[in-house]
Amino acid sequence: GNSVTQMEGPVTLSEEAFLTINCTYTATGYPSLFWYVQYPGEGLQLLLKATKADDKGSNKGFEATYRKETTSFHLEKGSVQVSDSAVYFCALIYNFNKFYFGSGTKLNVKP
Amino acid sequence: AAGVIQSPRHLIKEKRETATLKCYPIPRHDTVYWYQQGPGQDPQFLISFYEKMQSDKGSIPDRFSAQQFSDYHSELNMSSLELGDSALYFCASSLYGGAHSNEQFFGPGTRLTVL
Numbered sequence: 001g002n003s004v005t006q007m008e009g010p011v012t013l014s015e016e017a018f019l020t021i022n023c024t025y026t027a028t029g030y031p032s033l034f035w036y037v038q039y040p041g042e043g044l045q046l047l048l049k050a051t052k053a054d055d056k057g058s059n060k061g062f063e064a065t066y067r068k069e070t071t072s073f074h075l076e077k078g079s080v081q082v083s084d085s086a087v088y089f090c091a092l093i094y095n096f097n098k099f100y101f102g103s104g105t106k107l108n109v110k111p
Numbered sequence: 112a113a114g115v116i117q118s119p120r121h122l123i124k125e126k127r128e129t130a131t132l133k134c135y136p137i138p139r140h141d142t143v144y145w146y147q148q149g150p151g152q153d154p155q156f157l158i159s160f161y162e163k164m165q166s167d168k169g170s171i172p173d174r175f176s177a178q179q180f181s182d183y184h185s186e187l188n189m190s191s192l193e194l195g196d197s198a199l200y201f202c203a204s205s206l207y208g209g210a211h212s213n214e215q216f217f218g219p220g221t222r223l224t225v226l
Contacts, residue, residue: 032214043201043219044154089153098144098167099203099215101153 002027006090006102013080013109021075021105023064023090031094033057033066033073038087038104047075047088085109113138115218117202123224124192132187132221136204142166143185144215145177146201154201160185161207189223197225 007022025033035047035057048057053068062077073090090102116135124130136143142161146154147170156169160179171177174192179185183204189196199222203215 034214036217043199044217046214046217049214093215098156098159098169099146099154101155103153 002031002092002094002100004090004092004100004102006088006105008103009087009106011105011107013107015082015109015111016079017109019075019077019080019084019107021088021090021107023073023075023102025071025073025090025092025100027071027092027094029094030068031092033064034091034093034099035062035064035073035075036089036091036101038089040086044089080107080109082109082111115202115204115216117200117218117221119221120219121222121224123226125226126192126194128192128225130189130192130223132189132200132202132223134185134187134202134204134218136183136185136202137206137216140204140206140216141183142205142207143179143183144203144205145171145185145187146203148199148201148220149195150198152198157187192225194225197223199223 003026032051034049036044037047048059050057050066056065087104118133144159145157148154157171159167163179177187199220201220202218205215
């Protein structure tokens, strides 16, 4: 079956620190992979995506590379800001079907 | 650009009451998905529709029903509400077979509180 596993939070970092949030997946076939961000009390916002192996998604300084060999899609940012504090969800979709979400990782960035 | 519209944005109901949530997809999108996100949980798929027909079903309780109308908007009907139904309900839409058909665009959600 399809599933997503991401690192548990919360992750607490100081401003300008390097961020990595791990995400691995299990899927039949070749899914598309996504990172969504959810700010307190708000909906899901697409952060970045990758649709095939070795694709790199990037947006607002965040990056993630679709690694087929390790079935991973880790989220990284070189220098986090307080405004990046949110919950981050890794997700996959396969064959025009429903999303499978990871459990979410809460990021707290302190000034 | 037009986005997915959900109404109402907030809803407060008593136990055993009914609720109807509405979703208006992006124009020309033909597929609608409903997700439920409990407090501190990840979104869970409930049900989806393609061209007014149910296309997939997830962990949707029997007390809930949904449909998609001819203008592609969708409604999620929830009856005999329970405290555990309190959650954020997301609708997402996509265009089947389109250039981004493996991407769903999410609405802002309806926050349902059952007292």
